[in-house]
Amino acid sequence: MADAPPERSSAVDAGAGTSPAPAPGTAVDLPPINPEPSVWRGLTSFRGTTPRIVDLYVGVIGVVVFLLLWDLAAEPHRIVGLLTWIGVLPAGMEVADPKLFVAAPQDVVVRLYELFVYYEFLDDIGISIYRIWVAFIAAVIMAIPIGIWMSSYRLVNGLLEPIVDFIRYLPVPALVPLTVVWFGIGDTMKIALLWLGTFFQIVLLIADDARRVPREYIEIGMTVGAKPGQILRHIILRAMAPSMVDNLRIGLGWCWTYVVIAEIVASNSGVGYVIMSARRYQKTPEIYAGIITIGIIGLLTDQAIRWAHRRYFAYLR
């Protein structure tokens, strides 16, 4: 009787055939059925996935390659020299000086440094940021209640939407003469122009965000005894907040376009002014320095808002 179990199990083994059964508790090295794809596969397969750190490396590689190409474009005589040396091009070819069109990255960095140290560039950046934020905050403070109001009452929406839609389609540069007539060429004119460019866009986006709050959420509020004001505060604002912050982030990006337009037209300060006066004196590296500064500020602001979004709306994940 005691012998029976081992006999049976060995019979099963023989039937299964190939390898001897491992002792219980020993780890067996089986080939993985569906192996983790390599990082390279993750990067190159259709809709593949990669770890975050890999995305970061790839981003750095992209920037470095871009800088190298840029540097080459700024010094085309190097390419010509190389091609001549190989024998593709005949010796003695002249290359026009390209510096007027493409400033070398190192020249731009030097110019940036000079701008900050000798030309109070920080003040220009400060004034541009100030104009943007005053206009943007004014637009947001007005757009949130008006947008929600439009989404809440058909009457308000019916009255405002045609006008808002009309103004929204006006190109901001076309409004510059009007704002100059109204406000002169000081800060007020710039802020007014930025406000015109953002408020009418944002208010419709916010109205849409509020409208997209699921009907169920609002009805939950109604059936636990909340009044309209309480539903607005405790449900609608909370439910729409993540998409609203995303939309405002995009709206802030438009502000940079408009501030440069405003500062190019008539100004004696701001990043747009620096770019425009550099053009007048054909100081190409300075134009690049101005443009890059805007890009970097935009990137940093965007990342900061994204970070805050991830932090405050962590419940979405």
Add this chain to the structure above:
Amino acid sequence: MPAAQAFISIDRVSKSFQVDQRTPPIAVINDVSIAIEEGELVVFLGPSGCGKTTLMRIVGGLESATRGRVQIDGQPVRGPSRQQGMVFQSYSSFPWLNVIDNVRFGLKFRDDVDAAEKERIARHYLELVGLKGFETYYVNRISGGMRQRLAIARTLAAGPDVLLMDEPFGALDAQNRDFLQAQLDIIQRSEHKTIVFVTHDVEEAVFLADRIIIFSARPARILEEVRVSDYLPAERNLETKESETFFKLRNRILAITRAQALRTEQLLMEARTTP
């Protein structure tokens, strides 16, 4: 007039929607009267889009009737209120609040109880639906079944007279649905709430209901009423679904709904062939 004594009386309710100005209004509910007793669990059963949900929403005050009237405890329904609690199939709780705060939300706007009592009630219902230990979890981190239990806890915490449930288990997998149906039966027996439960799932209807009201395709009218409580015991459990009576009831109701579906199909075909 039995309707006068009933806890919920739905009295000759009709509803039609005007889609746009050029087409005639679409009739959704056609002259429906139902009397529901206090503590009764009534299931509205019918094909998708038949108007049963609309009827339940009219009871909840979330929609108005074109004709007829609805009274709860002798009071005409004038709009949504804390007396009519709602459990939805999706978006049933708030993702920006954690579990316990979602339950507390049901009590937030009550001024008939003090803060300490609110907290006690919230904890009580959290425990009743078996979510104790998940207080700090956000809604996106718990399962679909737990979300529906959470919605039930929040709705009960608001202290409603009537619980209106709109296919609350429709999006769940079969095992979870089984489990939640059994839990709802337990909750119903401990809380003695009047419940209107909308579903198109015949087995779910038979398992839960004291009484099933079978609706026709749109516009909804009552095809038949089945008093399940005459056949099945008040206390239901998973064995109930194995019993012969359960099968017989299920088959009888399926026969009604199938015949109705067939007829609707035929009507649609005729409408298409005749110019």
